Amino acid sequence: MRFGVFIVLAVLLISARAIAQDQTDLRTEIESIKQQLAQMDELKTRLAALEKKLEDSERAKEKPLAVSAGYPYDKVKLDGRMFVGLFATGTQGPARYWTTDIPDAKFRMTFIPSERTTFVARLSANNTTVTGFDYFYLDYASVPVPGSTLRLGQRKVEVGLETLTDNPEESILVTNSAPHVSGYATGVSLFGPLTRSACSPSLAVGFVNGPKGVMVRPTNGLPFNARLSSPIPGNLYAAASWYDSGTLDREDASAVSVAEIITAPPGAVKWRRTLWNYDLRYGYGPTGVRPMIPMKEPPKLMIGASVGAFQDTSTGAPDRDGAFWYAEGLARLSSRAYLAARYSRVKLDDRILARLDDSPVPVNSYARTSIGLGYLISELTQLKTEYAFNNASGGLTQPSLNLWSLGVASKF
Secondary structure: OHHHHHHHHHHHHHHHHHHHHHHHHHHHHHHHHHHHHHHHHHHHHHHHHHHHHHHHHHHHHHOOOOOOOOOOOOEEEEEEEEEEEEEEEOOOOOOOOOEEEEEEEEEEEEEEEEOOEEEEEEEEOHHHOOOEEEEEEEEEEOOOOOOOEEEEEEEEOOOOOHHHHOOOOOOOOOOOOOOOOEOEEEEEEEEEEOOOOOOOOEEEEEEEEEEOOOOOOOOOOOOEEEEEEEEEOOOEEEEEEEEEOOOEEOOOOOOOEEOOEOOOOOOOOEEEEEEEEEEEEEOOOOOOOOOOOOOOOOOOEEEEEEEEEEEEEEEOOOOEEEEEEEEEEEEEOOOOEEEEEEEEEEEEOOOOOEOHHHOOOOEOEEEEEEEEEEEEOOOOEEEEEEEEEEEEEOOOOOOOOOEEEEEEEEEO
16 A cells, blocks of 8 residues: 555656656747747848848939038039040140140039029139139029029129130030130129010129129229120020220229230220120020030031120220121031031231230231031030131231140030
8 A cells, every 4th residue: 555655656756847847848948939039030120121221222323312401401403514635736826736635624513592592603623723613603583573683793794695605515616716705703793584475585784893803893993794685586596795894904804805805905004895796696595595515416507696896995005996706507417416617706906916815926816717526425425526727817927826626525
């Protein structure tokens, strides 16, 4: 009997130990599974993060990086242009031998802090040398009337139409016309359409301190400019411009140059420049301006002409007066190629000499015949070549200034 009880107790003890061991094993296995599940959750989190990183990387390939502003409601834009090429001139020109150059490079920053306010600053780096900002202005839209713009700061003076595309990228040719009427100045300008119709004439009027970099008006003379322009039925566009520098001291420069001349006649104590200019264009679009870049394909035909005259009246020296004109055209050769040409001339009154268009010697007249070809590599990049016959005459010598140009023009 006792032996039987002992056997029963032993069996019960062994069974209890077995049950306890099974429970321990179960608890261990449960903890192990929990740890594995936790690791799986961590792996899932890491997997989701990696998948998002890959998705962002793929999006970055498809969409270029955007410039962000310092404040959440600002808008910032960056763009620019550049011409890189080879140049060769006659024996008295600036490039007697084939020379690599970057004659034009601009980088523009446009800030739009509000719907009606735009700030523009454009850095000029011509010939790889930074020459400062040529644009530095603030625009107020619909001031003082709807549709108009009030511009304050340093801008391009609104005289003539060539000045709006006088660069190798946007012009039909690499070079500008011989007179090349243009100028940058600091001041105030008001421009806009005169009516609300699509073919409304536009008026631009402005006052400036003087040429680029002059922050304080040096004399009582107040340089004034005006340009009235309008589209004409038949794909035509016309513009009439006027500029008056006011009375200047001999050391003061004109805000608008003609044939690259902006200084007083030699020996002048006081001087004053007045200028008028008429433009007529066909095929340049509703604004009279058609930059070559960007362009998907060349237009079939573009024809433009300009005529004008200037007077540099002076005290203490002979007056320096002259007349200028040019005619240009473009014809499409194929879906990617075009032919362009321009004849231009500036001539001073008899017996008057000056270094027209950077001539190495004073001359009385300067004529340029330019013939060029353009090829569209892409919408924003073109291959351009030109040969310009430069004829400077009326001086003691006749310099050799013909110019070969070959290069790539691009915008971004």
